[in-house]
Amino acid sequence: MNRLAKTRSGNSLEQIARLSVRDLIDRRAAEQVDDVFLIAPDSGQTLTYAGLRDAVRRVAALIAQNGVEQGESVAYAMSNGHDALIAILGAMYGGYRATAVNLIAGSQTISHVLDHSQSRLVLAGQEHLLLIEGALGKAAKAPPVVTIVDGNWPQTDPDKVSIAPPPSPGSDGLLMYTSGTTGRPKGVVLSHANLIAGGANTALAHDLTAADRALCVLPLYHINGLCVSVMGSLVAGGSLVLPAKFSVSQFWGLIAAHRCSWFSVVPTQISYLLHAAEAAEKAKSALQYLRFGRSASAPLAPDVQQAFEAVFCIPIIETMGLTETAAPILSNPLPPGARRTGSPGIAFGNEVIIAGDDRNEVPRGVQGEVLVRGPNVMKRYFRNPEATDEALTADGWLRTGDLGQPSPASVRITASGSRRRSRSRRRQMSPKAS
Helix, strand or coil: CCCCCCCCCCCHHHHHHHHHHHHHHHHHHHHHCEEEEEEEEECCCEEEEEHCCCCCHHHHHHHCCCCCCCCCCCEEEECCCCCHHHHHHHHHHHHCEECCCCCCCCCCHHHHHHHCCCCCEEEEEHHHHHHHHCCCCCCCCCCCCCEEECEECCCCCCCCCCCCCCCCCCCEEEEEEECCCCCCEEEEEHHHHHHHHEEEEHHHHHCCCCCEEEEECCCCCCCCHHHHHHHHHHHHCCCCCCCCCCCHHHHHHHHHCCCCCEEEECHHHHHHHHHHHCCHHHHHHHHHCCCCCEECCCCCCHHHHHHHHHHHCEEEEEEEHHHHHHHHEECCCCCCCCCCCCCCCCCCEEEEEECCCCEEECCCCEEEEEEECCCCCCCECCCHHHHHHECCCCCCCCEEEEEEEEECCEEEECCCCCCCCCCCCCCCCCCCCC
């Protein structure tokens, strides 16, 4: 890392990166007992850090009670909120491989994910039960489903159920499948250390502290919502407001009511907010609390960014990340640092280079492939050694398949997915920083 940010307890991000998710939750519960971690406005539920630890222990005990062995996959199919968060973190806390189910991927893809992931259990919200049952009807071997009805979990006493020993930082923590636009989705396996590194890179890039509160309006079955907003807040010791979904009409009101200091969105959401009637008037009471907004997952058009900043008077920090890198690899700096419109910025917490076919860095002005190396880079593709060998080099570089071109201050992404992916974007990014 290019500097060591510190959390409220004085722990450096470098120290935290050596923990598992379970270790980190236990540490937060011990050091910030009564500090609020989660606000779920739809259900009205709030969790302190101590409450978070107790809730995820119950989920881990429930999974163990269902006969799942440590290291096996446990799928979650839930809308954002209190239950989704404790399901994901509870699976990780128990040493299980939390497996994301993309709720809008379609029955056939969901069936493939549940089958290929070898999920031993599915934790599902009641509103998604028919979707999951339909997908499981096409699966070769259907795991049992635990349905959470109106926030009511099956009663489990963690003191009477044997929870497995803490997972190591290198243990599998998350299994999240790529979009699969050029074929079957690939399952990206991220370790506990990868996940914490993703959160640490977010905290480092955006100067997050325990005083910060994020508004998370991106689904937790996508890497941006989970690793940026959730893990970034957990690593920094901050807090999180987690509504069930993004709503233009409620967005600014949630920020004002809960005094959020930052948010992470995608460019389409920025456009919706920019063009919503009377949005600027509704935003006035919220702007006093906001430090910045964050844009990722796709290129942000410079004219949209400039228009948004002119109307709402807050900086939008453009960034870039991948599922394979636990989200963030690049970010523009916060003001007063120099931001470059149309560029996802510089590297934080990992190395990024533009390389030729020989995997050596290319000169400025020459196009090459974007390579990433660092503690946030995935362990492997699940049950796909061929794809893993193609993506990860012997010396630890992830071949992204994105093409870029170095320039004095940044690197322009000239094409994306031309080698291994099918995404299309044109961006600028940093040549190298760590």
